[in-house]
Amino acid sequence: MRPRVFLRRDPAWSTANRHPGASPGRTCCIHVEGRSFCQEYPGRETRRRTQVQELRIQAEALDLLRKTRRSQLRERGTSRRFRQRIQGTMRMARRASTGTVPSFLQQLVRETEKMVTFFFKGGQREKRDGEDSESEDESDDVEEIISPYLERxxxxxxxxxxxxxxxxxxxxxxxxxxxxxxxxxxxxxxxxxxxxxxxxxxxxxxxxxxxxxxxxxxxxxxxxxxxxxxxxxxxxxxxxxxxxxxxxxxxxxxxxxxxxxxxxxxxxxxxxxxxxxxxxxxxxxxxxxxxxxxxxxxxxxxxxxxxxxxxxxxxxxxxxxxxxxxxxxxxxxxxxxxxxxxxxxxxxxxxxxxxxxxxxxxxxxxxxxxxxxxxxxxxxxxxxxxxxxxxxxxxxxxxxxxxxxxxxxxxxxxxxxxxxxxxxxxxxxxxFSGAPQVTPEALQQEADLERRLDLKVDEIIQVIRSKGEDPDLLYVMKFLASENVPGLPPGGGVTSKRDCVIAAYQKYAAACRTVEPMDIGGSEDSN
Incomplete structure (x- = not known):
């Protein structure tokens, strides 16, 4: 027996549930072997409003994705007003997504929110002394975004x-x-x-x-x-x-x-x-x-x-x-x-x-x-x-x-x-007992490698100074990564000798400027 599907007006439903000014609602009913399965179906005006809402959410989310991607190329940080505007947009999107928004838009909102969370790394910044709290009522209405990542x-x-x-x-x-x-x-x-x-x-x-x-x-x-x-x-x-x-x-x-x-x-x-x-x-x-x-x-x-x-x-x-x-x-x-x-x-x-x-x-x-x-x-x-x-x-x-x-x-x-x-x-x-053991030859090769890196860092810094510029650790690391330095640990490359490079950089760069503390230094061992 093929199911019969038809739409019928349901005045009781439309009176109780329709928006003001919306056309009467309808109910979609499927009849299969004497049983009825009904689904409420909104009227024309309600559908039009829902479509407008969906397009607005989609445009907001896509625009936010583009802005976030562009911002990632700059330093992570932004003004308090822009941050609150984005948070307010996401709060609106989350509320709307609990309604009649299609599932793919709900997923888009969730993924956009994850990107924004990662971008900000920790929610609202602390208010500085003397900073004017513009519109505290507005900030109270903005939800805090808790990031899973730290600033350092x-x-x-x-x-x-x-x-x-x-x-x-x-x-x-x-x-x-x-x-x-x-x-x-x-x-x-x-x-x-x-x-x-x-x-x-x-x-x-x-x-x-x-x-x-x-x-x-x-x-x-x-x-x-x-x-x-x-x-x-x-x-x-x-x-x-x-x-x-x-x-x-x-x-x-x-x-x-x-x-x-x-x-x-x-x-x-x-x-x-x-x-x-x-x-x-x-x-x-x-x-x-x-x-x-x-x-x-x-x-x-x-x-x-x-x-x-x-x-x-x-x-x-x-x-x-x-x-x-x-x-x-x-x-x-x-x-x-x-x-x-x-x-x-x-x-x-x-x-x-x-x-x-x-x-x-x-x-x-x-x-x-x-x-x-x-x-x-x-x-x-x-x-x-x-x-x-x-x-x-x-x-x-x-x-x-x-x-x-x-x-x-x-x-x-x-x-x-x-x-x-x-x-x-x-x-x-x-x-196990068959694991590689420390050898004098390997120790000598390691010492030679560290001397080569030391000389290479000195050479790079001298080139930077000759151009009238201050030495930069990031530039030194990138330059070394592009060089063919013999003896680097396989699988690790120059990145695995970062501590050695930092030590040489601090030694040779100290003559021209005070070295800033490194955000990421050497190993810290709790034992």
Missing amino acids: PVLQKGTAEGDSKYGVSSAMASMQGWRAQMEDTHTCMPEMSEGHPDWSYFAVFDGHAGTTVAQYCSTHLLDHILATGAITAEENVEQVKEGIRDGFLAIDRHMHNLSQSEGWDRSGSTAASVIISPNNIYFINCGDSRTFLCRDGQVVFHTEDHKPCNPREKERIQNAGGSVTLQRVNGSLAVSRALGDFAFKEVEWRTQTEQLVSPEPEVYELERSPQDEFLVVACDGVWDAISNEELCAFVRNRLQVCDDLRDVCTQVIDLCLYKGSLDNMSIIIIC
Whole structure:
């Protein structure tokens, strides 16, 4: 039976709901097998007003995008009046978007708001002494935009190290960076427990929208894995992999119950982990943090990020009734698998692994080899700035000139910061007996490189002075980046020697002017 669709006037509805002066409303009714499904449909005048409102919002949003993009080429800052006008525009757009505006315009408004938030980095500026508060009533009506970024990065690092009598050594470093909060956590256990001392466990948890889930997982995830009884002395590989998977699902169920009973925040967390047994390495990933193994100088295995745009992930999201917009789940979450994020796991009749966001990890095992050198486990704040191969080459190079594994980790964090990472950064490096060792030849090459950089900086500054200009650090760095300087660390380039360049710049530029303090200096270690 084909459904019959028709429009009929509904005077009762139009009298109660129409705008003054609008034509009477109508109701769209669909009749299928004796059942009626009705949808209110506005009159001609209402539709005309809605269309005008939509066009106005679209024009405002697009104009704001253009202005924001142009402003990014200048210094980040603007007048108080312009800032309030933009904030007022966004407030109007948000209110209008809750009405009859199409979904694509709502998404446009949201993305524009994100760009404006990033641009301003922190909402309204503080009022200076003696500054006239023009129109306080107007400022009271403007909503504060809270930015997820800081005006300056937090450079202090947390570091730790550990060793195992079974030939595994490790170190980690983390930095808050430009983010307003530090949401990364980690777990490092070179010797897992009394029952499994020859097993090791390392994990990085990258939290978002809060820290509750990430902190809970860093403390309790291994307990849930061990509670499955899958890890035994006999080491059945498939049993271990299934136990890891069950442990993830179990802790996610447990946290869901806790979030409801204790009123947790709406946070979530990715998880990247490795479990090392005497015979195998188990790679575990849930989200977009990542781990890889360097064997005989090459990346032989790395985990794949769980992004909504991946075909398999996108299919699951769509099957769960969601969509992928701007490479995000429902235009919001940038990862397709995570622990927590229970707002995306509310369909009761679907299993845990069939929700919009799945807590199920991908688990792989690789048999250990004497050629294994090191493992890297890091959050996406690291991978946003450097590739697997670049990081592998850089770590190998640093291990040959630095015998402190914590220092190698901090150099990686600094490199990613200098290369433009805006996120929290956490990294764990786990070394095996086959890892590169410090050699006199490598130390000599490092010393020669630093002397060449010192002379090169002096040469550049002399050229600048000869033109009657003041030396500029940014120009020096750009000039060095364009030069072919032999001996630079592979994967790091001149950016990885920024501290050395800054020291030379300060030494040679001090003769002509007082050097301003650097916004981003060298490493700051909490230990």
